[in-house]
Amino acid sequence: MRVLVVEDDPMIGRAVVAALRHGGYAVDWVLDGAEAELAFGNGVYELALLDLGLPRHDGLEILRNVRRSGAKLPILIITARDSVANRIAGLDAGADDYLVKPFNVEELLARVRAVIRRHEGRGSPETTYGALTVDPVQHRVLFHGAEVDLSAREFAVLEALMREPGAVVSREKLEDAVYGWGEEVGSNSIEVHLHHLRRKLDPQLIRNVRGVGYRIARLE
Secondary structure (H helix, E strand, C coil), X not given: CEEEEECCCHHHHHHHHHHHHHCCCEEEEECCXXXXXXXXXXXXXXXXXXXCCCCCCCHHHHHHHXXXXXXXXXXXXXXXXXXXXXXXXXXXXXXXXXXXXXXXHHHHHHHHHHHHHHHHCCCCCCEEECCEXXXXXXXXXXXXXXXXXXXXXXXXXXXXXXXCCCCCECHHHHHHHHCCCCCCCCCCHHHHHHHHHHHHCCCCCEEEECCCEEEECCCC
């Protein structure tokens, strides 16, 4: 999953980015409001963490602009503005959750997972499709009831395919889910991860839809 972090405090930003990457997310980080406006315009993100007190553009106005544009990605506000009035303003402007600094990164990750579940209409963090179960909280994959050990990027690819089980996901979408800005992406990197997943799970689990992308097959 590709996540945008908008945070002008270097210490907090580094901690948040490190926690998200450790959690298996592809992360891009910008430090001011103008950069945030440009980043949101890319349309590649599936989640954003947004500070409010930003240089150049206020975070609340950025949030309003994003929602006016019709973008539906979940947005979690992370801010030092702790008054009830500020929380109401943020939620009414379109935020999906509101977390006041200082916060524990484990709580942040839990809120991220909860926001994603709500956005996808799921009550449970686990997704099961046939014999395959993916648990993003514990980073566990079960196939026919047996746990399968995956690398962080293999897990990210599988999770992206399991977000809508059976739907076709393009190669570009898989790259966006796995790699952030500045990370080198080899011409066949995704194919390598898919090869490893097929080897560890089942050769027939991930199907290639020629010229379109890839999808998870339902195996019982």
